[in-house]
Amino acid sequence: MTRWIDSAAILIGVFALWYLAWWGAGDSAITPPGHTLRFVVYLFGTDDFWGHAWATVRAFLYALAISAVIGIALGLALGLHRFSGEVMEPVLASFYTIPKVTLYPLMLLVFGLGISAKVAFGVIHGMIPVTLFTLAAVKNIPGVLIRTGHAMRLTPMATARHVLMPAVMPEIISGLRIGFALTFLGVLIGEMFASQRGLGFLIINGINQHDVRRTTAVIVIVVTAAVIANSALLALDRHARHEAT
Amino acid sequence: MNKVGLTRLGLITAFIVLLEALCRTGLVKPLTLVAPSRMVSELWELIQAGEVGEDAAHTTIEVGGAFILAVFAGVLLGAIIHATPRLRRATAPVLASWYAVPSFVFYPLLIALLGLSEAPLIAIGTLSAAPAMVIATISGLDRVPRVLRKTARMHRMGFWDTLRFITLPSALPSLFAGVKLAFAYAFIGVIAGEFILSGGGLGYSIAYAYESFETPKMYALMLLVLGVGVAVNATLHIWEGRLLRRRQR
Secondary structure: OHHHHHHHHHHHHHHHHHHHHHHHHOOOOOOOHHHHHHHHHHHHOOHHHHHHHHHHHHHHHHHHHHHHHHHHHHHHHHHHOHHHHHHHHHHHHHHHHOOHHHHHHHHHHHHOOOHHHHHHHHHHHHHHHHHHHHHHHHHOOOHHHHHHHHHOOOOHHHHHHHHHHHHHHHHHHHHHHHHHHHHHHHHHHHHHHHOOOOHHHHHHHHHHOOOHHHHHHHHHHHHHHHHHHHHHHHHHHHHHHHHHO | OOHHHHHHHHHHHHHHHHHHHHHHOOOOOOOOOOOHHHHHHHHHHHHHOOOOHHHHHHHHHHHHHHHHHHHHHHHHHHHHHHHOHHHHHHHHHHHHHHHHOOHHHHHHHHHHHHOOOHHHHHHHHHHHHHHHHHHHHHHHHHOOOHHHHHHHHHOOOOHHHHHHHHHHHHHHHHHHHHHHHHHHHHHHHHHHHHHHOOOOOHHHHHHHHHHOOOHHHHHHHHHHHHHHHHHHHHHHHHHHHHHHHHHHO
16 A cells, blocks of 8 residues: 555656646746646547657667677677676676767768668667676576586586576566667667657657647657556566576 | 786777778778778867867766766765665666666756756756666665674764764675766766757767768767777776775775
């Protein structure tokens, strides 16, 4: 019961902040909640909006698939081959911390305006955390687990299936959760600068044309979707950790 | 330097040489990418002509301000949240979802609230950096062993002594990880904000150089931003290593 009260309090706090921002900044920067939610409902009724939303979802799914496959493969490889792992880890970590927005002109020049630039942007943001988490997971597998596998004369396949996979899965899921968020961020940034379609484009276009109502509504939709997806993944993450222990 | 470091250096050098070769032989057009040597010479010329100083000063003030604010606010908030379990449970989903939301979409709103100056960029940097510090503070405080807390109480240690001899040593690794992330996120947030909408700063001049087809200048500035990011990170990394080693002794 207290949990529900607390969640409600957080929600009320968000709306209070929203009203406060509106009260401080005025209609030229943000629209109040009621007004915005009505516009969100209106947007949901237009085909134009769904076209943009679908463009974002498609680019995001491509980028997420590429980030996950490359990230996990690279992480496994670097984790199993210790020397390469030690060489590459700081390089990857420093790439993680630089502002990749600055690379957008390069992305545009290489991939052109459109979906491939967006996907590439998503991948450079999302791939690194997946790689780093997978690498750490493989590196930290307790030696005793592998020796136990040997002692029980498991085949390599059986070792991978029953020992390695369960040991690294929780970490990989955490990595994917962060990769998920950053890929989404990357795709949105890509759309803001390097695209004519998608929700990021709607936001930047609204900013440039001072269409405050549209910008606020799209931001609310994006934030809500991000929070819901992230909460679902967080629940999955907890579940995986619970199973592993 | 050991074998690992040498291999890393070799790889990076090979990568730069490859880029240089691709550009020099004309396989990559100069409009797409300029050779690394050209980026360096261009950057040197820009610095000597005094074209970078003002933008760099803007960005430094913004990133520095955001970083300091985020670290202090983050530690304070983290300590408060850690001390109140109910608050902690309620804010957990907010903290966990924070980085799924691109915080710079709030930049136009912050401009309306704070005016077109350095303030909204500092705010953006702080908004993106502070949660990392909050999370790091909470997990750092979680790592203080309960038996040490009890020992402190038994010895009737005061607040400051407990902080200095019990809490800080245990929480330090996590706090330092938070400081590193806070810098990275403040840097990313500020540069992204400058890209979208601003009248100065390095992010702005990269976008401006791109739009006016000054490709060499654009790459020179990109090199500067990436170089500064990597240099600060490396410094923090080395400092962290020293602190942690001293702690183990």
